[in-house]
Amino acid sequence: MFDAIHSFDVILVGAGIVGAACARELADSGLxxxxxxxxxxxxxxxxxxxxxxxxxMDDSDxxxxxxxYSQSLWWELAGTLPPEAEFAGCGSLWVAADDEEMAxxxxxxxxxxxxxxxxxxxxxxGVAKAEPNLRRGLAGGLRLPADAVSYAxxxxxxxxxxxxxxxxxxxxxxxxxxxxxxxxxxxxxAVVLATGxxxxxxxxxxxxxxxxxxxxxxxxxPGYLNHQIIELxxxxxxxxxxxxxxxxxVQPRVTGQLLIGSSRQLGVDHADIDHAILRRMLARAVExxxxxxxxxxxxxxxxxxxxxxxxxxxxxxxxxxxSLYVASxxxxxxxxxxxxxxxxxxxxxxxxxxxxPREPYDPSRSFNHHA
Amino acid sequence: xxxxxxDGMLVNAAEGVSLAVALLSAGRTRFRxxxxxxxxxxVCGMGVCMECRVTIDGQPHRLACQVQVREGIExxx
Numbered sequence: 454m455f456d457a458i459h460s461f462d463v464i465l466v467g468a469g470i471v472g473a474a475c476a477r478e479l480a481d482s483g484l485x486x487x488x489x490x491x492x493x494x495x496x497x498x499x500x501x502x503x504x505x506x507x508x509x510m511d512d513s514d515x516x517x518x519x520x521x522y523s524q525s526l527w528w529e530l531a532g533t534l535p536p537e538a539e540f541a542g543c544g545s546l547w548v549a550a551d552d553e554e555m556a557x558x559x560x561x562x563x564x565x566x567x568x569x570x571x572x573x574x575x576x577x578x579g580v581a582k583a584e585p586n587l588r589r590g591l592a593g594g595l596r597l598p599a600d601a602v603s604y605a606x607x608x609x610x611x612x613x614x615x616x617x618x619x620x621x622x623x624x625x626x627x628x629x630x631x632x633x634x635x636x637x638x639x640x641x642x643a644v645v646l647a648t649g650x651x652x653x654x655x656x657x658x659x660x661x662x663x664x665x666x667x668x669x670x671x672x673x674x675p676g677y678l679n680h681q682i683i684e685l686x687x688x689x690x691x692x693x694x695x696x697x698x699x700x701x702x703v704q705p706r707v708t709g710q711l712l713i714g715s716s717r718q719l720g721v722d723h724a725d726i727d728h729a730i731l732r733r734m735l736a737r738a739v740e741x742x743x744x745x746x747x748x749x750x751x752x753x754x755x756x757x758x759x760x761x762x763x764x765x766x767x768x769x770x771x772x773x774x775x776s777l778y779v780a781s782x783x784x785x786x787x788x789x790x791x792x793x794x795x796x797x798x799x800x801x802x803x804x805x806x807x808x809x810p811r812e813p814y815d816p817s818r819s820f821n822h823h824a
Numbered sequence: 825x826x827x828x829x830x831d832g833m834l835v836n837a838a839e840g841v842s843l844a845v846a847l848l849s850a851g852r853t854r855f856r857x858x859x860x861x862x863x864x865x866x867v868c869g870m871g872v873c874m875e876c877r878v879t880i881d882g883q884p885h886r887l888a889c890q891v892q893v894r895e896g897i898e899x900x901x
Contacts, residue, residue, distance in 0.1 A: 672877075672885040749885045751874070 457776040461487045463802070464631050464641040466623045469781050470788050473609035474648030474795035476616050482799055487639065488613060489621040489631060495613055496606030499649045499787060504668065504704050504712050506547055506681055507601040507789050511564050515765055515813030521570065521784060521795030522809050524599060530608075530792065537607040539707040543601035544681040547687075548580060548591050548701075548741065554722065555592040564593055572597055578601045586677060586744050602681055602704055605788045608814040626655050628776040643776040643802060652781040654697035656771055660820050661782045663757035665718040667731050672749040675709030684741060687715070699734040701741040713738050713745065715785075717758075724755050732796020760784045761820070768794050768814040778802060779816050826895040837893040844876050844889040847899075849874060855888055855901050 463479050465472045468490035480486045492498070504664040507527050509520045531540050549555040558574055565572045573596040575583060580594040593621055621633035650663035687700040702714040716734045718727070731753055739746045761767065761782040771777045780798050783790055797814065800807040812818070826837050830852060837846035844866040847855060854863040854883050866876035869889045876888040879900040888899075 674884060747883070 459638070461485050461616065461617075461639045462641065463487075463488055463643045463645060464489060464619070464639055465645040465647055466626055466631060467498075467647035467649065467651075468492075468609065468613065469500040469647065469649055470496060470605045470609045470612075470619065470791040471500075471649070471794055472645070473612040474791040475645055475647055475780050475798050476641050477578065478795035479802070480538070480616055480763050482803060483817035485580055487617040487619050487620065487641075489619045489623050489633075490520060491620065493785040494606065494610075496609030498651075499756050499758060500605045500609055502666070503538075503758075503785070503788055504670070504681075504702070504714060505603045505605045505788050506545070506704060507603060508603060508681075508786070509565070509597060509600065510786065510789070511561060511762060513813075515810075516786075517564075517568065518809040519549075519766070519790050519793050519797075519814065521568070523790045524601075524797075526796070527601060527603075527789075528599070531601070533611075534603070534608060535611060536606065539604040539607065541603070541705075542601045543705055544596055544598040544680045546575075546580070546594050546596050546682045547685050548587065548594040549685050551592050558593055558595045570597065571599060573818060584679060584682060584741050587682070588741055588743055591741075596680065600681065602706070604706075605786065605791075608788075619675060623655065626777060628774050634659040641717070643778060645778045645780055645798065646771070647780045649781055649783070649787065650759040652759060652767075652779070654656070656779065658678050659767060659771070659779065659782075659816060660762050661759045661767070662719060662761075663722065664760040664784065665716070665721045665724075665727075665757055666714065666785070667716040667726065667734055667753060669731070669750045669753040669757050670705060670706075671711045671745075672710060672751055673678065673709035674748060677709070677744075677748075678703060678705035678711060679749045681705070682741075684737075690748070697730055699730065699737045701737050703738060703742065704743070711748070713750070719760070726753055726755060726758075758784045759787070763818075763820060766790065766794060766814050767816040768797050769811060769816050772811060772817040826893050827868060828893060828895070828897050830885070830899045831901055838867070841893055842869075842889050843891045843893050843897075843899065846893045847878075847888060847901075852901065 462484035467489045476488045511517045575594045623631045627630045632638045652661040681704045684701040697718045699716045704712040759782045767779045767782040835850045855865045864875045868871045872888045879887045880886040
């Protein structure tokens, strides 16, 4: 039975930054769009739990292409964002503890420069001058001035302006629509799963696993930091498949607060604070920035990244389905890559060419060689 | 009686009290100003409500109710 009120061109499941960005792009392309969410607010999952770092990354060419494309879209969006989105172009500073990491700074500098991304290589004194609260004696660092930070839930709210929200827990999604736990159904010409780490509940065959993280926020200390600072060892941490890992990653908020991270744990499904890993994470931060130990932390929390075997997101048609799409698996880069994801997904759905190749993120790609 | 300096003014405090008590005894009811411009002062007195934050000897966000008054400290509200 056809019911116009219960029918849309596209229904998106998930109102995080990725779902919101995709909804915006599809609505702007002229489609009648609705977004399902099952929290009191939109952007309440990993979007709220994450740092909101908008970074260009170079773990792989495909990761670079998507983060770089997305960052240019962020800077286009920035002028339209409301103050509560707290967008700030503070830049990133990757710090090298020793000569081995400094060699990595030079490698990255060449990689980025060859692709037109502005970077500055800093020596030991340059890092100390850029960030006086870092410990002395670091080997150097790499500054990416175009990197930025934002409060992503406020961005998600802004992107969803004028888009119909459907409240409820989606228990099944097909090419033709969705069904809520209440039994209520909605029909659509296409459905998009943008449910982050919760993807396996609706698409169990796709290789997304939750990777837990912790963050702590401090009281307001304006001027304490100038950049988002990350240790180069972060990359080793981010790629670790087995062991729990921590890495120094600290971010200045517009309020003067500092966000301190980061931790990664696979195979943990409860959201409670793990005090042992929180302690390790903070101890790591204090190694790099000793003064942090005397600041007031006011809240710590956890969240779940949607990780994939090759550290690339899943963007496109769910294999074996006619018009059921996926936009998930963004691990720690969902905010960075949300806007590019939205373009690629809409391009795929509408048969448009894309600014960058879509194949590396196709959910039907092979993951075998990463197993 | 310990003598402390509050926003540049000398204040005599009772021996052995918290800084929050010393400030209130001296008639200071604005320990800090909220982001929206409202006055804030100690509420719980036991280190939980975070309302009594002051800068002590250059260190911001110290809890006045959790610091015992000491001769010569420099307090900014």
